Amino acid sequence: MCAAASKMDELVEQDLAVGNGPQAVGEAGSQAELFHWPIVTEEDEQAVLEVLRDGGRPSGTDISMQLEAEMAAWHGVKHGLTYPNGTLALQTAFWAAGVRRGDEIIVPSVTYWASAMPAFALGATVVYADIDAATLCIDPNDIERHISRRTKAIVPVHYCGHPCDMDAILPIARKHGLKVVEDVSHAQGTLYKGRIVGSFGDAAAFSMMSAKSFAAGEGGMLVTDDDGIQQHAIAYAHYARHATLEHPDLAPLGGIPFGGIKGRLNQMCSAVARVQFRHYPDRIKEIQAAINRFWDLLADTPGLRAHRPAADSGSTMGGWYSAAGHFLPEELGGLSAEKFCEAVRAEGSDTRAGCNFPLHLHPVMNDVDIYGDGKPTRIANSDRDLRQPEGSLPAAEATRGRVISIPYLKHDRPEAVEQHAAAFRKVALQANKLV
Numbered sequence: 001m002c003a004a005a006s007k008m009d010e011l012v013e014q015d016l017a018v019g020n021g022p023q024a025v026g027e028a029g030s031q032a033e034l035f036h037w038p039i040v041t042e043e044d045e046q047a048v049l050e051v052l053r054d055g056g057r058p059s060g061t062d063i064s065m066q067l068e069a070e071m072a073a074w075h076g077v078k079h080g081l082t083y084p085n086g087t088l089a090l091q092t093a094f095w096a097a098g099v100r101r102g103d104e105i106i107v108p109s110v111t112y113w114a115s116a117m118p119a120f121a122l123g124a125t126v127v128y129a130d131i132d133a134a135t136l137c138i139d140p141n142d143i144e145r146h147i148s149r150r151t152k153a154i155v156p157v158h159y160c161g162h163p164c165d166m167d168a169i170l171p172i173a174r175k176h177g178l179k180v181v182e183d184v185s186h187a188q189g190t191l192y193k194g195r196i197v198g199s200f201g202d203a204a205a206f207s208m209m210s211a212k213s214f215a216a217g218e219g220g221m222l223v224t225d226d227d228g229i230q231q232h233a234i235a236y237a238h239y240a241r242h243a244t245l246e247h248p249d250l251a252p253l254g255g256i257p258f259g260g261i262k263g264r265l266n267q268m269c270s271a272v273a274r275v276q277f278r279h280y281p282d283r284i285k286e287i288q289a290a291i292n293r294f295w296d297l298l299a300d301t302p303g304l305r306a307h308r309p310a311a312d313s314g315s316t317m318g319g320w321y322s323a324a325g326h327f328l329p330e331e332l333g334g335l336s337a338e339k340f341c342e343a344v345r346a347e348g349s350d351t352r353a354g355c356n357f358p359l360h361l362h363p364v365m366n367d368v369d370i371y372g373d374g375k376p377t378r379i380a381n382s383d384r385d386l387r388q389p390e391g392s393l394p395a396a397e398a399t400r401g402r403v404i405s406i407p408y409l410k411h412d413r414p415e416a417v418e419q420h421a422a423a424f425r426k427v428a429l430q431a432n433k434l435v
């Protein structure tokens with residue numbers, strides 16, 4: 001038996017902390033630095049100060065354009081464009097991909113609202129697809145039934161860092177003449193079968209807000225290999241760059257952003273993003289090592305399964321944003337995810353039941369008349385009632401009891417990782433005491 005396993009066994013065999021036993025997580029696993037993100041050094045601070053002290057540079061574009069070139073090269077595409085946040089990058093990507101009034105986009109129900117809601121601002125609407133219970137990403141087998149004559153785009157979200165099944169999604173889009181806009185906000189640097197996500201669709205957009213694995217403070221990015229999308233994106237929100245427009249339909253109209261929105265990113269954030277980017281490959285490698293170690297230690301634990309691609313698939317979890325796991329109550333005598341998580345927290349680790357709320361059930365989606373049309377916006381922006389009731393997307397709805405968060409480790413410290421894994425295994429193995 002290896003030393004790690006025997007140490008873990010010792011921790012796991014003790015009484016549960018909720019039953020007044022000792023906590024599984026000790027000093028090694030309690031260091032705040034284990035979870036602190038982003039990692040900021042003098043290099044980041046210096047980069048910000050240089051921008052701040054140099055007159056008009058926060059509102060300039062030189063550093064942002066350097067960042068854009070780096071992001072485009074990283075994704076193997078021609079163009080990058082910065083935004084103040086990921087939401088606006090997505091809104092622009094949708095518009096530049098051709099989404100207009102009355103159109104529909106197909107989005108997985110389990111994601112952050114910004115993958116979907118920008119459609120409303122464009123006069124368009126959203127149809128939700130179910131997720132694949134294993135990947136937690138859009139289920140390619142649940143896309144075609146949602147396609148109508150008004151569908152313009154599919155939005156694969158690489159959820160919690162897991163890549164979507166692009167080999168299945170892209171042929172569906174091609175068959176129906178739809179655009180693919182990837183939401184990479186959780187998955188910067190994730191590989192799908194050896195290739196970086198964000199390089200598969202007609203365009204990709206992502207957030208760089210401070211909690212994200214690629215964190216610039218705030219910010220968003222659009223990357224695309226498509227000249228037309230890039231030109232339309234500039235027209236929509238980057239009016240200060242309209243002099244660069246070459247598209248014959250757009251160039252004569254420059255000067256005012258079509259979207260009535262300013263897309264310029266504060267260059268203090270661009271400067272931070274450039275520094276973060278230099279260290280990003282090493283830092284996400286360490287996150288992957290830590291969280292893979294965590295799951296390897298839990299390999300045969302009842303009730304728990306890793307949320308990650310197969311080790312030999314060539315796919316990765318990027319910066320493993322908002323790390324999650326599968327919870328199987330049927331293997332734990334029916335113990336609820338909430339009760340399980342409560343007991344793990346008592347052990348000194350951190351976990352919560354569920355992930356993003358299924359958007360197809362949210363009242364803002366279904367009932368709210370945002371623009372004064374006399375009916376809910378989801379319907380007003382369409383010519384049919386698109387509401388999707390409870391029971392219509394079962395895998396998305398099941399996440400509430402079958403997905404839990406896991407400690408979002410940023411450093412691969414074996415003793416600390418073992419303590420957190422022990423907290424989960426201890427509760428799983430003693431689940432009978434909690435049911």
Ligand SMILES: Cc1ncc(COP(=O)(O)O)c(C=O)c1O
Pocket residue numbers: 084085086087088090111112114115157183185186206207208209219220
């Ligand atoms: C999946 C997803 N898409 C889009 C966004 C929006 O990005 P931002 O917050 O930078 O607007 C977020 C999170 O913030 C996200 O999690």
